[in-house]
Amino acid sequence: MRKSAIGLVVAGVAASLVLSACASSKKKSNTSAPAGGGSSSASSSSSGGALDGKGAKVGIILPDTQSSQRWVTSDPDALIAECKKVNLNCDIQNAQNDAAKMKTIAESMESNGIKVLMIVNLDSASGAAIEKEAQGKGITTVDYDRLTLGGGAAFYVSYDGVAVGKAQGQALTKCAQVQGKSSVQYVDVNGAPTDNNATLFKQGYDSVLKTQSGWKKLDDQSIAKWDNTVAGTTFTAMLRAHPQLNAVMVANDGMANSVIASLKNQGLNSKVAVSGQDATAQGLQHIMDGDQCFTIYKPSSQEAIPAIDAIVQVVNGQVPTTNGTVKDTQTGKDVPAILANPIPITKANVAQPINDGYTPKSQVCTGKYASLCAQNGVK
Numbered sequence: 252m253r254k255s256a257i258g259l260v261v262a263g264v265a266a267s268l269v270l271s272a273c274a275s276s277k278k279k280s281n282t283s284a285p286a287g288g289g290s291s292s293a294s295s296s297s298s299g300g301a302l303d304g305k306g307a308k309v310g311i312i313l314p315d316t317q318s319s320q321r322w323v324t325s326d327p328d329a330l331i332a333e334c335k336k337v338n339l340n341c342d343i344q345n346a347q348n349d350a351a352k353m354k355t356i357a358e359s360m361e362s363n364g365i366k367v368l369m370i371v372n373l374d375s376a377s378g379a380a381i382e383k384e385a386q387g388k389g390i391t392t393v394d395y396d397r398l399t400l401g402g403g404a405a406f407y408v409s410y411d412g413v414a415v416g417k418a419q420g421q422a423l424t425k426c427a428q429v430q431g432k433s434s435v436q437y438v439d440v441n442g443a444p445t446d447n448n449a450t451l452f453k454q455g456y457d458s459v460l461k462t463q464s465g466w467k468k469l470d471d472q473s474i475a476k477w478d479n480t481v482a483g484t485t486f487t488a489m490l491r492a493h494p495q496l497n498a499v500m501v502a503n504d505g506m507a508n509s510v511i512a513s514l515k516n517q518g519l520n521s522k523v524a525v526s527g528q529d530a531t532a533q534g535l536q537h538i539m540d541g542d543q544c545f546t547i548y549k550p551s552s553q554e555a556i557p558a559i560d561a562i563v564q565v566v567n568g569q570v571p572t573t574n575g576t577v578k579d580t581q582t583g584k585d586v587p588a589i590l591a592n593p594i595p596i597t598k599a600n601v602a603q604p605i606n607d608g609y610t611p612k613s614q615v616c617t618g619k620y621a622s623l624c625a626q627n628g629v630k
Contacts, residue, residue: 302560304338320614396554397446414593419459422547435467442506470493477505
């Protein structure tokens with residue numbers, strides 16, 4: 252079993268580095284642009300050798316441990332591995348869904364001499380304040396997975412949020428529960444209104460679903476802090492008001508699990524198309540048993556590796572290699588970005604996140620799911 256990286260410091264060799272200002276590479280797009288994959292950042296230094304961070308200190312703050320399993324194991328593990336590989340001294344901590352705690356962690360890291368601070372913000376307002384304080388101390392800031400509006404990060408590494416949402420919308424239209432229907436009535440259960448990613452996901456799936464002939468949206472609610480319990484009660488009210496609904500566009504697996512529980516209470520699980528995202532253990536289980544139509548798989552390595560490699564370029568006074576830009580809607584500026592492409596997961600390829608080692612087999616293939624895993628190609 253993999254070790255949790257919360258609070259773990261990856262040791263490196265101490266060194267004194269001169270940090271130059273970070274700028275983007277030549278822009279390829281003025282909006283979110285899909286990447287060819289997670290290996291788009293440079294894999295070698297300007298001298299042609301292997302990347303070497305020379306022991307520079309880097310602070311990395313992840314958001315919480317409840318919204319997604321990725322923040323507990325997947326991303327920390329991938330970040331740790333790459334930090335070790337490229338000789339960066341990375342202090343990785345988790346804010347536990349507490350903006351004040353994130354600020355305290357950041358200030359402690361700054362006092363410890365970090366050259367770069369990379370965060371996954373809890374909301375743009377608190378994230379921007381943290382980034383501005385760090386920048387005032389000569390520290391380069393990086394946005395990871397979520398763009399901090401108004402934060403002025405040197406660059407942003409994530410999956411293309413609009414592309415994720417479009418993949419969700421397209422996958423929902425192909426679910427067995429709605430295929431062939433001339434009329435489909437659905438509801439949206441969106442992510443946190445303070446999370447720019449949730450805004451991008453919604454932009455993507457709305458752009459697909461609003462063009463579907465015969466599809467009618469009955470309700471549309473955003474869930475503060477991606478709270479799974481609130482998502483469940485919110486959807487239960489939707490279902491009570493609209494018992495005829497055929498589909499639920501729910502933004503991630505955690506909330507989808509609550510939606511499915513509500514449907515089960517009415518004997519409607521597997522009869523209503525339910526979406527998801529994050530390739531969690533429960534999400535994959537629901538796909539195998541038919542209660543969830545799909546999830547979206549975003550391998551952590553496709554964010555972690557290019558993010559850490561770009562940070563090495565920064566600490567060596569180089570311009571990080573990016574593959575697009577994303578608009579900061581608060582400042583109007585284009586933020587240099589490294590963007591990866593999402594992978595839709597249905598029953599046809601449900602084994603992929605498990606066989607890749609992203610979602611632990613020990614968490615998915617338990618009880619009745621042991622045989623289902625075997626039937627669906629889990630190794």
